[in-house]
Amino acid sequence: MIEFHVDRADSLPAYAQLVRQVREALRLGVLKPGDRLPAVRDVVVSCTVNANTVLKAYKELEHGGLVEARQGSGTFVTGSLGAVEPHDMARLRTGLSRWVAEAREAGLEDEDVKALVTAVLAEEPAAARRDAGHGAAARRDARQGAGA
Amino acid sequence: MIEFHVDRADSLPAYAQLVRQVREALRLGVLKPGDRLPAVRDVVVSCTVNANTVLKAYKELEHGGLVEARQGSGTFVTGSLGAVEPHDMARLRTGLSRWVAEAREAGLEDEDVKALVTAVLAEEPAAARRDAGHGAAARRDARQGAGA
């Protein structure tokens, strides 16, 4: 059972933090299809937020096809996020870590790093990704609606 | 003279987009100390935003010690951001671009990429950077208050 935690100091709104945590848990395999999310009322207590806030998060996840709410029983994980192989994830993290160190050495602040990342992501949009197919297709096909 | 462009679809507020653009221009050397920023009213017209929005951006930059507003004359660049060498910046961008391609191939969505970047940045905070000094110190010392 995933444990939520909401940081009110974070600029990211509470409901969005919940969404993010579920998505990350899916990536890391902490949550799998069939798992149940904490009851709305539990999150209300544990995170000191309002039921509407939790609902908003759950709704957003449901809309993305990641979970399914069953009145009376709970909210269950139905979709997958193509759970990146732990090995791949580790490799990516190491690579990124190395790059970040390089960027910092060049004098970039965290904020600038984020800006650069955003710029690069925008610069090569989805369309460009089609050309890349080096066996990524299989892994991508295993995914479900979330990103759509 | 820098040219602003505001994307209202972006989740980032208009004033923040302006701030980011100035900071990026400083990094890239597009803006140098002494340069004048576009007049508030010009930005109002070219970006279809309100004077207050522009003011808010300029104020934030001024508060960061990057620019100085002189009533009646204009807003001028006074600080530097340690302008990353164009060569270094190009190298970083290429490296990041390569990494992003790899991440996408592994199935990560843009949102997840950003989350991972944030995580890595948080994981190795400023303190850890002191160990890295491979000649980065000189460049870092050339900077001014902006990041503080």
Next chain:
DNA sequence: GTAATTGTTATGGTCAAGTAGAACACTAGT
């Protein structure tokens, strides 16, 4: 069937951020 547990909807209110419009104040060129 009843009760407990769960998700859901509705109403209304608070608060902060972002934005807008109009008027004001300073500076420089003529």
Next chain:
DNA sequence: ACTAGTGTTCTACTTGACCATAACAATTAC
């Protein structure tokens, strides 16, 4: 002095996020 160009201030509106409360609806266990 006048004027055009500049930054600045004031007030108010809109929106999104959030909270409080209450009632409703479906499922499950007894």
